[in-house]
Amino acid sequence: MLNNSIQVQGLQKSYKNLPVLQGVDFDVKKGSVFALLGSNGAGKTTIVKILTTLLKQDGGTATVNGFDVAVKPDDVRRSISLTGQFAAVDEILTGRENLIMIARLRHLKDPNHVADELLNRFSLTEAADRAVATYSGGMRRRLDIAMSLVGKPQVIFLDEPTTGLDPEGRIEVWKIVKELANNGTTVFLTTQYLEEAEQLADQIAILHEGKIIANGTLADLKKMFPPAKVEYVEKQPTLEEIFLAIIGKKEMK
């Protein structure tokens, strides 16, 4: 049986003479949420592009759902979906039309039904027949992720899914990711927000200067630091907590 949805070994990639990935190794367990952390320009998106067959690596191997990305890109594409950094939605079409288009491109039996279901699940039914250009950032991101779920791919890539979203939008995306994980979908997530990784991920890897410098569960990573000292600090609510309390959203843990 296949236990790992993604296996990456010795992955290398340079742009011109600038090495971005210098031997990246990691595995992602089936049905888990994997968060790749790194600062801007660390190469997170490059890894996502290689794993989603958009870019060819210079060296090393990567398999997704058991298929080598360089050898069997078509099989990889059948197993995955990508939600890129910029919402990949068609602005002129309506939300419903976007979903139907993707369902038809995936050759599903009943595109209308698939679209209705996802619109409902992502609370977009009311806005379904409006052009996406009129959507808010959070709605657009929800539609974007909904489009990625069409056809129930086994592995979902989310490249910085919450960058540029307001706190409400971010919590919505977190909820979606948790639901996906509960349903057994493997989620590969990149983020620059440490809190996001902490909230969502079963496994966290840190990419720095072209290599994975730390990889494990949150507990594993915490062990790498000296044991916690007990200090008494007056805890002020963060502005985010205040904001969320005022607008009455308490869905966060």
Add this chain to the structure above:
Amino acid sequence: METSNNHYFSDMGIMLGRSMRHILRSMDTIMTVTITPIAMMLLFVYVFGGAIQTGTDNYVNYLLPGILLMAISSGIAYTSYRLFLDMQRGIFERFHSMPIARSAPLWGHVLTSLVSNAISTLVIILVALVMGFRSSAGILSWLAVAAILVLFTLALTWVAVIAGLSATSIDGATAFSYPLIFLPFISSAFVPTESMPPVVRAFAENQPVTSIVNAIRALLSSQPVGNDIWIALAWCVGIMLVAYVFAMRAYKNRA
């Protein structure tokens, strides 16, 4: 690299449907590609036409081929525009990470260009008929005219693809079309080239628009087409092949 795909044509059809919706929902596109050429035609026939000596009694007949080429030249600028936006907004990345042929999104745009230009051409011809355009051409001549226009559209569409894929800004993506729209003015499209000063005339007679316009005009009025049709075809096919090679290279590199 690209494996054969049973759904290739249906996927392309979905892409076509998508960009046709873009056109039909964009008043700006419809205005530019259909209404502007019609306005030009009205202007030239009813305002300037009386003063232009073309040696024909029906100036609409004389003018129509040039107007059609102008309409197509402005139409393909939108292909470039749509392609550029698709690249920018990441929807191409979504398509390319899906199990569909890599070239399907690009061919969707090319097909859209053909279909939308065919529609605007038909609309313009219908308006010309109302304005008194008459043709003695038989079905074969009309087919030949259609073939030339399709080749012309394809040639410019591939040029537009290069611009759309390699531009770094939205203005850059469409700027290449301005000289193309202007080219018919320095050709036999509006006035006979004999009326121009020598240098301008030399340019006008040796640029592609003149031979294409002359070939279409001859076909529509049942005159002998002579060499013009071969020169016209050579220009169209030549531009198309060169542009196709560069467009495909740009697509491999960029998209």
